[in-house]
Amino acid sequence: MIHDIEPRIFYNHFENKKPEMKDLFLSYEGDTVLVKEDKDKLWYPSFADFEAGYPRLIDDAKFLFTVDDINYYLIDEKGLDTADGWTYVPTTRFRTEVKYWRSFAGSVGWQLNRWYGSHRFCSKCGKPLKHSDKERMLYCASCGFQTYPTISPCVIVAVYDGERLLLAKYAGRENTRYGLIAGFTEIGESLEQTVHREVKEEVGLKVKNLKFYKSQPWPFTDTILAGFFAELDGDDTITLDEEELSVGVWMNRDEIAPEELKISLTGEMIEAFRTGTVKL
């Protein structure tokens, strides 16, 4: 999965430190990120790469996180693709980068960039928010309001019945790959209750014997995903919520196509069922 970057280590501890020329920075314009693509890999710029043309970049950089001993910073400067070889590419590119530590760093940076961008003012009193020096937090000096990066819990559910797995496609998405039932946890709800509710709402089925599989941070949608396998309980007739799903089918284990890029928890769970590596 995209966050499985071993032997590299993602270290998210916040420090109020200043960049050095060798450190990398992330620059986003909307849903694009500044990179150099070489030998099918994404490369992020260092401050040294832009020192000649943009000597002030280093002054306003915000520390993000570290991967091994490489520090990543966020900068607000746009239009840096005038420099030779550097270009803004869609952040969907993170989903096809085989070196997960590069795509994970880029996508977590993108999540933080969106969060900083949408939390510029206090939601209680309207004054500009300030950056804490001590933690990854924004605060209002006027009324004391504090806010932390948004992380929404969400479940992924692999509903199975013997050798069959329930696969679905989401309505209105270009992605034509099969996925699993998924949905956000609502106020006052446990993850298990979310599983039962989402399966009922999206395909009209009842499930039992919930088994937690793994979790995954999913920076693309500001979520933490909790993956469950759940056994069909009773009638197997699928009643599709057509606002959510365009397809919902039972597929036998041996009919499921292999997953090549196991970036997502969904992909890993489908593959674990297909290959029989998960004990149910």
Ligand SMILES: [Zn+2]
């Ligand atoms: Zn305030």
